[in-house]
Amino acid sequence: MPGFELFGEAERKHVNDVLDSGVLMRYGFDGMRNGHWKAKELETALQERLAVKHVQLVSSGTSALTVALASANVGAGDEVIMPTFTFVASFEAILALGAVPVLVDIDDTLTLDPEAVKKAITPKTKVVMPVHMCGSMADLEALKRICDAHDLLLLEDACQAFGGSYKGIPLGSYGDLGCFSFDFVKTITCGEGGAMVTHNDQYALHADHYSDHGHDHVGNDRGAETHPFMGYNFRISELNAAVGLGQIERLDEILAIQKRNYTILKEALSEVDGVTFRRVPQGGEENYSFLNFFLPTEEKTRRAHKALAEAGIDGSFYWYDNNWHYYRKWQHLIEQKALGKLPKEAANGLQYLKTADFSSSDNWMGRTISCLIKLGWSEEVMKERAARAADSLRSIA
Numbered sequence: 001m002p003g004f005e006l007f008g009e010a011e012r013k014h015v016n017d018v019l020d021s022g023v024l025m026r027y028g029f030d031g032m033r034n035g036h037w038k039a040k041e042l043e044t045a046l047q048e049r050l051a052v053k054h055v056q057l058v059s060s061g062t063s064a065l066t067v068a069l070a071s072a073n074v075g076a077g078d079e080v081i082m083p084t085f086t087f088v089a090s091f092e093a094i095l096a097l098g099a100v101p102v103l104v105d106i107d108d109t110l111t112l113d114p115e116a117v118k119k120a121i122t123p124k125t126k127v128v129m130p131v132h133m134c135g136s137m138a139d140l141e142a143l144k145r146i147c148d149a150h151d152l153l154l155l156e157d158a159c160q161a162f163g164g165s166y167k168g169i170p171l172g173s174y175g176d177l178g179c180f181s182f183d184f185v186k187t188i189t190c191g192e193g194g195a196m197v198t199h200n201d202q203y204a205l206h207a208d209h210y211s212d213h214g215h216d217h218v219g220n221d222r223g224a225e226t227h228p229f230m231g232y233n234f235r236i237s238e239l240n241a242a243v244g245l246g247q248i249e250r251l252d253e254i255l256a257i258q259k260r261n262y263t264i265l266k267e268a269l270s271e272v273d274g275v276t277f278r279r280v281p282q283g284g285e286e287n288y289s290f291l292n293f294f295l296p297t298e299e300k301t302r303r304a305h306k307a308l309a310e311a312g313i314d315g316s317f318y319w320y321d322n323n324w325h326y327y328r329k330w331q332h333l334i335e336q337k338a339l340g341k342l343p344k345e346a347a348n349g350l351q352y353l354k355t356a357d358f359s360s361s362d363n364w365m366g367r368t369i370s371c372l373i374k375l376g377w378s379e380e381v382m383k384e385r386a387a388r389a390a391d392s393l394r395s396i397a
């Protein structure tokens with residue numbers, strides 16, 4: 001997954017353009033910036049790549065989620081459906097707006113189970129937020145049908161799935177809103193950065209203002225601009241955007257290496273008894289940043305994870321025990337350990353978590369291993385690693 005492995009000349013060139021003028025901010029200073037608008041250029045490049053009408057670049061994926069929700073007028077007490085398997089950023093963004101994260105089971109796609117989503121809908125539900133974890137996607141058509149029937153918004157967290165697609169549509173641009181992260185370990189990186197995308201003019205306008213203190217960006221005197229509504233500062237710097245411009249030029253190269261290495265590993269593991277693979281919804285094309293597979297029991301999966309580590313296969317993850325990516329270790333959320341008081345609506349809305357039953361998610365996550373696909377592994381190295389991984393999995397049978 002990590003684009004940082006390929007950091008090189010293209011990134012350096014764009015960063016140097018910014019250093020030469022010294023204009024590190026994305027807005028204003030027109031006369032000083034030698035024609036360089038790195039954030040704007042990256043927004044245009046993303047617009048083209050994702051075939052989406054609007055892109056708002058921001059400071060992180062977490063900011064992108066917050067800005068996306070705010071743009072769609074999500075606020076105190078609104079319920080946002082999200083999966084049990086994701087990154088903590090999902091509930092952080094929801095809670096930042098005083099809204100309520102409603103955790104819902106995953107299925108064998110390792111993202112939202114549409115049947116479980118249906119059961120979680122209440123009159124307060126406003127958004128369904130699937131998270132395309134580890135390079136593959138939710139069943140977007142089924143989720144869209146549910147959203148249309150209940151008048152809900154579909155927000156895709158595509159932070160880990162840049163470059164993947166569903167029925168020919170780039171992930172992130174299928175729903176009403178989509179979010180990406182360009183933090184240091186994502187498919188392409190800005191160092192820190194993120195983007196919100198949408199086809200909706202109103203949400204795009206909201207995002208443009210909200211991410212910059214409510215500035216309406218009319219005219220060329222920042223001090224004289226008006227503030228139609230309150231915002232916040234989620235701006236990206238020109239330096240970070242410059243890195244992203246270098247990286248997006250190499251996206252196809254990154255995806256091609258990932259696909260090659262993923263395919264070598266998948267072919268080798270297909271030969272191992274008891275190994276089955278995560279379901280990719282029909283019409284889905286992964287970004288190949290991880291290979292995700294199941295073993296028959298939790299006990300075997302724990303042994304398999306240990307065997308892989310002992311065989312020197314780094315980058316294999318057992319999310320079930322992970323502090324950051326699965327609800328089971330989110331005691332801080334469940335017990336509402338915040339530095340200050342949470343808004344009343346959020347505090348009340350989170351009570352259900354103390355007794356919630358996610359055994360259906362546990363059944364999948366307890367048996368899941370994800371292998372990170374690195375760019376630095378040559379075809380030869382990958383073949384050797386794949387054979388070693390397959391052998392170590394056979395040894396625990």
Ligand SMILES: *Cc1c(COP(=O)(O)O)cnc(C)c1O
Pocket residue numbers: 059060061062063086087089090131133157159160181182183193194
């Ligand atoms: C990385 C990530 C985020 C947050 O992105 P940051 O840029 O690190 O804030 C959100 N959701 C998912 C699924 C992620 O993997």
